Amino acid sequence: MAFGPPSGGTAGPPGHDLHHHGDVDAAEGLVDFAVNVQGDGPPRWLRDRLAATLDDLGRYPGAAHDAQARAAAGARHGRPPEQVLTLAGSAEGFALLPWLAPRRAVVVHPGFTEPEAALRDAGIDVTRVLTDAREGHALDPAAVPAEADLVVVGNPTNPTGVLHPAETIRSLARPGRVLLVDEAFADAVPGEPESVAGDASLPGLLVFRSLTKTWALAGLRAGYALGDPVLLARLAAPRPHWPVSTLALEAIVACCEPAALSAADQRARELAGHRVEQAAALAGIEGIEVLPGSAPYLLLHLPDGRGEAVRARLRAEGIAVRRCDTFPGLGPDHLRVAVRPPRTARVLVEALDTALRDLAVAA
Incomplete structure (x- = not known):
């Protein structure tokens, strides 16, 4: 698989920006897939x-x-x-x-x-x-x-x-x-x-x-x-x-x-359905690998060498995603995207598909 180093084990000194978090990738006016907070505010x-x-x-x-x-x-x-x-x-x-x-x-x-x-x-x-x-x-x-x-x-x-x-x-x-x-x-x-x-x-x-x-x-x-x-x-x-x-x-x-607690569990069940739908849509884009998970976000691996260009294209289209080269064990071709309701998720899927197609043509 392409989600990180080929095997477990120990790794040495830091070479990552350990203080980088998703709020840095997000900005006002962008459709936010970088931060995993659910909703725009408390109920x-x-x-x-x-x-x-x-x-x-x-x-x-x-x-x-x-x-x-x-x-x-x-x-x-x-x-x-x-x-x-x-x-x-x-x-x-x-x-x-x-x-x-x-x-x-x-x-x-x-x-x-x-x-x-x-x-x-x-x-x-x-x-x-x-x-x-x-x-x-x-x-x-x-x-x-x-x-x-x-x-x-x-x-x-x-x-x-x-x-x-x-x-x-x-x-x-x-x-x-x-x-x-x-x-x-x-x-x-x-x-x-x-x-x-x-x-x-x-x-x-x-x-x-x-x-x-x-x-x-x-x-x-x-x-x-x-x-x-x-x-x-x-x-x-x-x-x-x-x-x-x-x-x-x-x-x-x-x-x-x-x-x-009951409301949170109901939210979690709705989120699980959204995750399945969003993961399937993203996996349908040629070249993208999606790591199955049980969290309000998904880890993606993009075609080699295209991660940074894709992030830049998405940002230009008004979409924020979480870079993952700041996580030990991952690299610039990994992205983390928050799970969102289907209508919002489609915005990401369509923009990501277009970005990869355009980059493939340019190559």
Whole structure:
């Protein structure tokens, strides 16, 4: 397959812009396939819920509100409140990783680059473990060095969209190791079948969850971590007072309530149908390979040497897609595209087909 290096294993020093994210590829006025936020903003009921807290903004975020948010998130995953740490988005959690002081940190790639960036910025060496492109970017637990005391993996993984079996994820846990599972997109999978967020007994498990994607709250920064209270205390050691805003705390409470969970699952089921339709349409374009996935985005591989030209053509046509040469294990001929409703997806399919045909003629 052409989705990355031919085999799993470790990779060395960085040669990628680890701080590049999809919001850089998107811009006002472009049809946005670069960012994986669903919709143009939060639903009306959530807007109203957040608006109702505006009168409280004259006071600092309270301990009782934080406790309420932790209780709501804990109940959502069958955990007590003391096993929840509220976060200003998962990105804050990644920024706190250096405080775990790992001696041998491992990040599974291709994957979200912010964990590795945060660790390297703090002077911590990172070993990369690459998933096997020949096997659809499946994760081989044996590729992870036994001496690793911090292992970071996304599930589903960004940008491949691969949903690793929960048993594969669990096999990475062991005493003396922190296993961080980034489940930012887990609620985009109907039923969340491979989530380990509720595995309170798994040694060293740390799970990050985000509310920003499904609920279109990227500008609010809301999420939480799940783990052993001692591990969470280590992670939170350097935080300032009031690290999570009143609005973000209310968002956590609201989005963890039963009605919201039911709505999120319905969204995930609709998204799954859109993904199948969009993947089939893209795969019908000559020369494009589409990696099957279980996330609100698709990884594409374009004909060799045409990735950058295609991105430029799409941008000129008013379409933003996510470049993937910033992900270790991928290159300039890989693109990530968000799954959108069929009418919007057709805009991408038609423009991509035209761009490749024109480039083929020009060649």
